[in-house]
Amino acid sequence: MNKKSIKRAFCMFLIMSLCCLAGCGARQEAEAVSDIKEDDLIVVGFSQVGSESYWRNVNSESMRSVFTKENGYKLIFEDAQQKQTNQIKAIRSFIQQEVDYIVVAPVTEAGWDTVLQEARDEGIPVIIVDRMVDASSDLFECWVGSDFELEGRKMCEWLRWFCVKNNILAEDIYIADVQGTIGASAQIGRTKGLEAAAEKYGWNIVAQADGEFTRAKGYEVTQQLLKRNPKINVVYCENDDEAFGAIKAIEDAGKRVGSNIKGGEIMVVSFDGVKPEALQDVLDNSISCIVECNPFHGPRVEAIIRKLQNGETPQKYEYVDEDMFSAHEEIESVVVDSKQYPVTRITQEVIDRRIMEFDSGDYGDQAENVY
């Protein structure tokens, strides 16, 4: 054998050994997972809102990805199809199945006392995620989600400075508020933020209607509102899916979408910033500003359950940090209650980086990203 063939043979041996090792590793891992006994698993019943938006689907995936057998959990996932009655049924069935934890992402805030009391009577801890419940705080262990009113206020500060910098008078602003599901915390907070700012700065809110956080409803509602109110020059969509519908409705009505309000364009702003297409719309100036809403609650809820398992007391309310996105350079940050919030300037690079981070599951330590 010459030197070259010895080298090649050695390489082959090395590759084969590595493959064998990797195979053994994978096999061992599979065996380890199948060794986990069903009885040892922590059973989590999760009642999810539905699948009304891209945000929601990413949120469901985030929950599914942590509550796995490998991590020591059995997840019972129930999709409520945007109906609270389905959530109440699901919670009652979780109680019957004697799950260890109940996690609820409530559709709307009101009407939870009775069923949460039933869970409490059975000694099952309840964790509320994303939206909030309007119930006595001793009926649940803790809550983790976004400060929706702050999101609305951040957006309105952005709009205010946009108007100042572009010499647009407050009285010339005519806003259509395409709301989220009425009674959901995300709707209540975002609407409240807008109403307070309109009052403070003198903007006109000419119409408000329920867009149910969906693209189809966002389209339908915007189409109707534009017909009835030809003066509308800002469409405040309470999520990106509604914004996709609104953009189409504006274009179908023969009008132009964009930030040039003085030039006759209709400005669209929205919330979430999860779907890459939404950020692309920011770059293309179809959406002028997005206030981020972070959907990665799976690791946060899992961290809470781990604490409860260890006999620790988790923080009662945990809010997640959130960004803002715009392609406009003139507003670098906004201030709400003396706190400064930077606005990330959207470029193709920023979009590509976010896509890469999301694809690889590397979006920072999400469980830590709370205050």
Ligand code: GYE
């Ligand atoms: O903004 C929207 C979703 O509750 C934060 O619900 C959530 C909202 C989110 O359908 O896209």
